[in-house]
Structures are given as C-alpha cells and as structure tokens.
Amino acid sequence: LTDLIPLEWQGSQLRLLDQTMLPRQEVYLEITDYRQIVSAIRRLAVRGAPAIGIAAAYGVVLGALSIHTSNKKDLVKELQPVFTALASSRPTARNLFWALEQMQQVVEKGKTAGEIKNNLVSEALIIHAAQLSSDHSLSRAGATLIQVGDAVLTHCNAGALATGGYGTALGVIKQAFQDGKKIRVFATETRPLLQGARITAYELKTAGVPFTLITDSMAGAFMKQGKIQAVVVGADRIAANGDTANKIGTYSLAVLAREHHIPFYIAAPKSTFDFSIASGDEIIIEERPPQEVTCLQGVFVAPEGIEAANPAFDVTPHEYIKAIITELGIIREPFEEGIRNLRQGK
Numbered sequence: 001l002t003d004l005i006p007l008e009w010q011g012s013q014l015r016l017l018d019q020t021m022l023p024r025q026e027v028y029l030e031i032t033d034y035r036q037i038v039s040a041i042r043r044l045a046v047r048g049a050p051a052i053g054i055a056a057a058y059g060v061v062l063g064a065l066s067i068h069t070s071n072k073k074d075l076v077k078e079l080q081p082v083f084t085a086l087a088s089s090r091p092t093a094r095n096l097f098w099a100l101e102q103m104q105q106v107v108e109k110g111k112t113a114g115e116i117k118n119n120l121v122s123e124a125l126i127i128h129a130a131q132l133s134s135d136h137s138l139s140r141a142g143a144t145l146i147q148v149g150d151a152v153l154t155h156c157n158a159g160a161l162a163t164g165g166y167g168t169a170l171g172v173i174k175q176a177f178q179d180g181k182k183i184r185v186f187a188t189e190t191r192p193l194l195q196g197a198r199i200t201a202y203e204l205k206t207a208g209v210p211f212t213l214i215t216d217s218m219a220g221a222f223m224k225q226g227k228i229q230a231v232v233v234g235a236d237r238i239a240a241n242g243d244t245a246n247k248i249g250t251y252s253l254a255v256l257a258r259e260h261h262i263p264f265y266i267a268a269p270k271s272t273f274d275f276s277i278a279s280g281d282e283i284i285i286e287e288r289p290p291q292e293v294t295c296l297q298g299v300f301v302a303p304e305g306i307e308a309a310n311p312a313f314d315v316t317p318h319e320y321i322k323a324i325i326t327e328l329g330i331i332r333e334p335f336e337e338g339i340r341n342l343r344q345g346k
C-alpha cells in the first residue's frame with residue numbers, strides 16, 4: 001500500500017528514510033556507524049516506537065561490525081558503550097529497550113566473537129521481520145472492531161513508517177479499508193512536529209483511503225457533531241494495568257471520546273508492553289526542546305526567548321481504553337489479567 005520503506009538492512013549498512021523531511025522530500029540516509037543511529041533516533045529521522053526498536057537493533061549490529069577483534073571478552077566489553085548510547089537516545093518507547101534486551105541476550109549466549117556478530121545480524125533481521133508480521137496480525141484483529149461506514153480518528157503516525165512496514169493503529173484502519181468497509185479517517189495534524197499532517201496524511205493519500213486532516217483542537221467539535229465513530233491510536237509504552245503512553249494529545253482525545261461515548265482503542269505489539277511497571281505513573285515522559293513549539297519547520301511562530309513546554313507524550317489511564325489490540329489478540333477489561341496472559345503467551 002505504501003512505497004515508503006522506513007528502514008532497510010543492506011548487508012553492511014542501513015538505508016533509512018529521513019522522516020523529518022517528509023512529505024516535501026524523500027531523502028534516504030546510508031548509515032554505517034551506530035552513532036548515526038543514535039542521532040537519527042534523537043532527531044526523529046526514524047520515529048514511532050516499533051521502528052525505533054528496529055533501528056536500535058541494527059545500531060547494535062553496526063557497532064559490533066566496527067569492533068575488530070576475535071576475542072569474545074573484548075567484543076562484549078567494547079559493545080557496552082554501544083548499548084548505552086543507543087539506550088540513551090529516547091526514553092519513552094518501550095520497544096527501544098525491548099530490542100536492546102533481545103540483542104543483549106544474543107551477546108550473552110554467543111560462544112565466540114564471530115558467532116556473536118553473525119547472530120546479532122540474524123537477530124536484528126528477525127526483530128524486523130517479526131514486527132512486520134505483528135503489524136499484519138494486529139491489523140487484521142483490529143479491523144474487526146471497525147464497522148462499515150465508520151469515521152475513525154487517529155493521532156500522530158502509527159503507520160508503515162513508525163513500525164515494521166505496515167502500521168499498528170494505521171494498519172487497523174488500512175486493513176478495514178482493504179476489507180471493503182468504506183470508512184473515512186480523521187487525522188489530527190499532531191503539533192508540535194506534525195507527524196499527522198506530514199506522515200499520516202502522506203500515507204493515507206498513498207493508500208487511497210479517504211481522509212480529512214484536522215488540527216488537534218478540532219477533535220472535540222467533530223465528536224460532538226456525531227462525525228466520529230471510533231478512535232484508534234498507537235502506543236509507546238503500556239503498563240501492566242493497561243495505562244498507555246502515546247503522543248502528547250492522546251489523553252485529551254481519550255477524555256473527549258469517553259464524553260461522547262466513542263470507543264477508544266490502542267493498537268500495539270507485545271514489544272510495547274512494559275510488564276515491569278504496575279501503572280502509567282512510572283513511565284518516563286520525554287521532554288523535547290522548546291524550539292519545537294516556538295518554531296514551525298524552522299520559522300519562529302512565537303516571540304523568541306519565551307518559555308515553552310514540550311512533553312512528547314502523555315499517559316492515558318486504562319479506564320478510558322475500550323480495548324488494546326495486539327498481534328496475539330484483543331485485550332479488554334480487566335486489563336491486568338489480559339496483559340498477564342499476554343506476557344505468558346496465553
């Protein structure tokens with residue numbers, strides 16, 4: 001449905017679409033050094049929780065390939081700063097840390113330096129492929145929740161460019177459309193960095209799904225007018241009780257949806273769940289530079305030198321969530337039990 005591929009491993013380097021330039025320019029970066037991955041994640045050249053995890057896995061591979069030793073101990077030691085740097089790139093998306101943990105296990109299990117390097121490459125490819133397959137599974141599961149003729153609102157971008165290549169929240173929407181459900185989408189522009197206007201709108205246009213772009217502050221009015229029948233968004237981290245961190249503005253949409261009796265769904269793979277935290281209170285919210293708020297695409301829209309807040313995410317308490325759509329099925333109240341079963345693979 002989309003020609004855009006966020007990441008592609010090319011044997012010894014990573015081809016990465018620079019999402020900061022979309023939709024005006026499609027620029028691909030050829031990345032050969034793990035430090036370039038750290039900076040690409042930080043400046044949102046690659047973004048969206050699952051895509052960040054995949055990029056970090058390839059970052060470990062690039063780090064390992066640059067270490068020239070046949071001594072296992074030296075390799076393990078020299079890989080430590082690689083893991084630390086990648087883990088410091090962004091704090092909120094659970095998938096980043098999940099992917100690094102998968103890669104760390106490969107390092108621990110390997111018997112020789114050569115074996116570890118080979119296995120790291122395979123593991124990154126497996127993580128990437130598994131994510132794409134999860135996208136499709138959860139999209140098919142989620143599409144069953146969308147009715148013929150529904151107008152579905154989504155926030156930020158949880159599409160092909162944010163994931164393994166198809167999408168989570170936007171995957172659900174695209175799948176429902178492909179199933180012939182004649183739906184319509186409302187996409188919020190998503191200030192401050194406009195992932196909705198720049199990326200979701202681009203993706204929906206490419207896929208041929210009918211949609212309307214709205215500013216973030218229009219959602220309530222459209223809901224009140226009966227124009228929206230469901231809200232589907234992605235997630236950056238989901239706690240054991242179902243509390244969900246996602247792009248700033250998600251919480252406001254959840255509160256509005258409840259007021260207007262509109263079902264509010266989260267779509268995310270198992271790798272987004274943080275089974276170690278009891279509630280959303282423990283989620284670290286990234287604070288980004290105030291210039292992202294005072295400037296729009298490099299142009300000041302507010303007086304220079306003023307104070308501006310820029311939390312990148314907020315937490316939606318589980319009480320506002322009707323269901324969480326995963327590749328292993330749809331989780332409903334009581335979330336704690338459903339999430340425990342997900343963890344145990346039941």
Ligand code: MRU
Nearest residue numbers: 047048049158162168234235247
């Ligand atoms: O700051 P971003 O663009 O990385 O934020 C992305 C989101 O909030 C997405 O909704 C989330 O990561 C899920 S992507 C499938």
